[in-house]
Amino acid sequence: MQSAPLPETLANLLGLDPNSTAVMIVLSLVGAGLIGTLMMTNTALAGPWAKRKITAAFTDRIAVDRIGPYGLFIIVxxxxxxxSKELIVPEGADRPAWDLAPLIIASTALLGFAVIPMGNGxxxxxxxxxxxxVFAVASTTSIGLVMAGYASNNKYSFLGGLRAVxxxxAYEIPLILTGASVVIFAGSLQMSEIVAAQQQSLIGPLPSWYAFVNPFAFVLFMIANLAEVGRNPFDIPxxxxxxxxxxxxxxSSVYFVLIYLGEFIHIFLGGAxxxxxxxxxxxxxxxPGxxxxxxxxxxxxxFTQWARSAVPRVRIDQLIEIGWKGMLVLSLANLLLTAVIVGVTV
Amino acid sequence: MAQTVHRTDDVHPLIDPIGDHVLTTETHENAPAAVIRADEVQTVLSTLRTEAGLDHCACVTAQEYADRFETIYHLRRYVDPTQELSVVVPTPKESPISESAAPVYPTAAWHEREAYDLVGIEYEDHPDLRRILLPETWQGHPLSRDYNQDQPQIVSFREHERLLEDHREGPETMHLNMGPHHPSTHGVLHLNAQLDGEQVAAVDPDIGYIHRCEEQMCQQSTYRHQIMPYPDRWDWGGAGLLNEWAYARAAEDLADIEVPAYAQVIRTMGGELSRILSHMLAVATYALDVVGEFTATFQWGVRDRELVQDILEDLTGQRLMFNYLRLGGVAWDLPEPHEAFFEKIRAFLDDLPHKLTEYHDMLTSNEILQLRTVDTGHLSAETAKAYGCTGPVARASGVDYDLRRDDPYGYYDELDWSVVTEQGGDNFSRLLVRLREVEESAKIIRQCVDLLEDWPEDDREIQANVPRTLRPDPDTEIYRAVEAAKGELGIYIRSDGTETPARFKIRGPSFSHVQALSEMARGEYVPDLVATIGSLDTIMGEVDR
Structure with missing residues (x-):
């Protein structure tokens, strides 16, 4: 399962010298382009098309089906x-913060994919x-949200930005603590090691994926992730x-697309x-992998779309309460318990 | 001024407590009327409120006669709305100043603002007398006699912008304009909100953005044919038939028209279908407000309404603006073949319990929704009465008030159904009341279908004999209300003997509910304010008119 990182694979494929820095920089960029394109393609599929189809399925509708097969050309x-929409810049917007925010929101999520092992090398x-x-770059998105919130010179944006922060x-701490409990199991922060540690059999054909080893942590992580990506019941921002x-x-226009794109990439990064x-x-x-x-x-x-269709959103004060009083305590308990169990058994 | 009678010893029991203050009494078609002095309004009304038990100020009508202005307070009891009294306050033409009733009935504050705005009567001791429907800079009072109807007035945005400005008092709050364009103000409603963090310190609803001169249009239209299409346009949530009924009831009682029983059953059935349409939309959009904009329940609500709309389209030929009722009955008989029509209704009714269970699963029994709505947007029974709240809003606060039962009309008193009340007074109770009222409406519809199916063939009279041109007796006045989807929809008509009303006043239930919003939302979080607006199920058509 362990394989060389993508740039090295590319170098070997093309017969170039993997030890040359120049070659590796170029090939890293090429690799990044490939992975970026892969994720953008998924996002393009998810945003304009799959989301419509999924929501429609939950709500007894059909959704897009006029343009192209299964309405797929709606993406185009x-x-x-x-x-082609007009980019409207609000009066009194704080530039360049206002312009940078969409870029930050879209790019930070994409950066996270650099270290995700997607299989097949x-x-x-x-x-x-x-x-x-991964956690570090995913958290950077918050900066983009704050910038968008205050730089727009709009009270609703401002409230949204404050809510986002x-x-x-409230939710990144439980998220990271729960992630840390996995690190205790795997004994490494390295993604390939974490994947490799899940390959043994747990019981019979059931692999020792950490979702099966520690379902409690999995549930906690899924919930915290909903808040992290801002989907119901936590779509408060x-x-x-x-x-x-x-x-x-x-x-509006391109900036809107970037923010929207960033959100979807963020959901996929959470999924990754x-x-x-x-x-x-x-x-x-x-x-194949x-x-x-x-x-x-x-x-x-x-799962996020399901939650969006079915679960009511909580109120901002309730959200903070659940985060600090519930999730944080539970994730700390989970971390401690995992540490004790791993300490005793290993 | 109708049939002025000089006081005799035979005093009406409701007038008795204020005997000394009454100048003369009159008779309106719906109630006795007591004429009082303009500087004794508060004394008289507070006596009536405490001693005669007239705790519901249903409506305030203002009008101008050739020689005077007049304000009429239509009072009734919440426990028995057939106990009615009109208090008439004449004011001289040259100085139309009358004492305000707002300290006695808080609901009168907005009604009097409207009277000032449209008719031009000034109210002393009013907490906040300014225009309500028209822009602040409007010249003149459109329903007064000397107003030039032909002179157009243009109000620029700059003048109108003043309403959106920051009027906050302390620096510790943030001013936020919610609306006139906002995803969840349910129409063009503008709220001046003062926020303390995420909490609402104060909220002042600003209405009038879609004022369409409905009252004046009705005053220029003939009773017989031209008014009936308008009530549909006070509610685009589907409650059109109920609104038409409000006008039909007022005009029929004014002109002594007897509606055949068969037509009453059809009206009752159609009206309840209309109520389901409206309640379903209220529940669906409420889900949108509380759950989020991709909720399945919203689409389900729309899906289920579709079936009702199909039925009503078969019945009336229209899906939204029905225009089906006529004075003295309905426009035409049930669609042929009757069996298929009844079958369609029964199929809908048979499926309904299952669908309602789904709504309860997704909404009322959902823990997060309960967390959001229980004990938020609280409206006590006392406040509800003070602000003239009616309909599901009042019934969710434990006010057992339903005109279908308490002031019977149509075929309701022959049928077996019950009035739904809840004691909570919060956003959750209002949702629950609407869902349970759908069940009651379904019960009524089923009984009507059974009745209509077995109705004798030779007795299917759909309209009474009504003169082609209707001219009710001069100087008759009436205030009549029906239980519309949102609450008490009342119509005041004064006839001057011509074929058009001399004064046509609409009392929209949502008007009172929006007024009560500032009481309900104070101290709540912004999301609760949104949920509260949703739970009131306001429709701006009957607020702005």
Whole structure:
């Protein structure tokens, strides 16, 4: 299962010298481009099309089916539509913060994929601090949200930005603590090590994925992840019926697309982290690793859409309460218990 | 001024407590009327409120005669709305100043603002007398006699913008304009909200954005044919038939028209279908407000309404603006073949319990929704009465008030159904009341279908004999209300003997509910304010008119 990172594989394929820095820089960029394109393709599928189809399925409708097979060409139509809209810059917006925010939101989530092993050798880098890196770049998104919130010079944006920060603070700590409990199991922050540690059999054919080893941590992580990506019951930073669209109220055209894109990539990044640390990464029978990996992140995406259709959103004060009084305590308990059990048994 | 009678010893019991203050008494078609002095309004009304038990100020009508202005307070009892009294306050033409009733009935504050705005009567001791429906800079009072109807007035946005400005008093709050364009104000409603963090320190609803001169249009239209389409347009949530009934009831009682029983059953059935349409939309959009914008329950609500709309389309030919009722009956008989029509209704009714279970599963029994809505947006029974709240809003606060039962009309008193009340007074209770009222409506519809099916063939009279041109007797006045989807929808009509009303006043239930919003939302979080607006099920058509 262990394979060389993508740039080295490319170098070997092309017959170039893997020890040359120049070659590696170029090939890293090429690899990053490939992975970025893969994730963007998924996002393009998810945003304009799959989301509509999934929501429609939950609500007894059909959704897009006029343009192309299964309405798939709506993706093209939407892209043209969104990009051709006028970019309206609000009066009194704080530039360049206002312009940078969408870029930060979209790019930070994408950066996380650099260390995710997607199977079949699609793995850009494998640093020893892999998991810490993913959490770090995923958290950077909050900066983008705050910037968007205050720079828009709009009270709804401002409220949304404040909500986003309060929410991310309250949920990232449980998220990371629960992730840390997996690190205790695997004994490493390196993504490939965490995946490799899940390959043994737990009972019979059941692999020792950490979702099976510690279902409690898995559930905690799934919940915290919903808050992290801002989906029901935790879609408070946007909450269109309350604060119009929160931090993204004033964004239109390309900037809107970037923020929207960032959100979806973020959901996929959440799915990728869950797949890697709880669901055995790209592991699975018969099908190639990358297919299994995509199935898993789409599974998590489906879960977020399900929550969105069915679960009411909580109020901001209730959200903070659940985060600090519930999730934090539970994730600390989970971490301690895991540490004790691992300490005793190993 | 109708049939002025000089006081005799035979005093009406409701007038008795204020005997000394009454100048003369009159008779309105619905109630006795007591004429009092303009500077004794508060004394008289507070006596009536405490001693005669007239705790419901249903409506305040203002109008101008050739020689005077007049304000009429339509009072009734919440426990028995057939106990009615109209208090008439004439004011001289040159100085139309009357004492305000707002300190006695808080609901009168907005009604009097409207009277000032449209008719031009000034109220002393009013807490906040300014225009309510028209822009602040409007010149003149459109329903007064000397107003030039032909002179157009243009109000620029800059003038109107003043309403959106920051009026906060202390620096510790943030001013937030919710609306006039906001995803969840349910229409063009503008709330001036003062926020303390995420909490609402104060909220001042600002209405009038879609004022369409409905009252004046009705005053220029003939009773017989031209008014009936308008009530549909006070509620685009599907409650059109109930609104038409409000006008039909007022006009029929004014002109002594007897509606055949068969037509009453059809009206009752159609009206309850209309109520289901409206309640379903209320529940669906409420889910949108509380659950989120991708909720399944919203689409389910729309899906289930569709079936009702199909039925009503078969019955009336229309899906939204029905225009089906006529004075003295309905426009036409049930669609042929009757069996298929009844079958369609029964199929819908048979499926309904299962569907309602789904709503309860997704909404009322969901823990997060309960966490959000129980004990938020609280409206006590006392406050509900003070603000003239009616309908599901009042019934969710434990006010057992339903005109279908308490002031019977149509075929309701022959049928077996019950009034739904809840004691909570919160956002959750209002949702629950609407869902349970759908069940009651279904019960009524089923009984109507049974009745209509077995109705004797030779007795299917759909309209009474009504003169082609209806001219009710001059100087007759009436205030009549029906239980519309949102609550008490009342119509006041004064006839001057012509074929159009001299004064046509609409009392929209949502008007009172929006007024009560500032009481309900104070101290709540912004999300609760949104949930509260949703739970009131306001429709701006009947607020702004």
């Amino acid at each position: 139509a939407d892209a043209v539509r969104l990009l 699609i793995h850009l880098a494998d640093p020893e601090v892999g998991l810490a890196y 309060a929410q991310n603070l 946007e909450a269109p019926t309350e604060i119009v669209a929160g931090y993204q109220t004033e964004y 982290i869950i797949a890697t640390i709880f669901l055995g990464g790209p592991a699975g029978p018969v099908l 990358i297919v299994w990996f995509l199935i898993k992140i789409w599974g998590v995406f489906l």
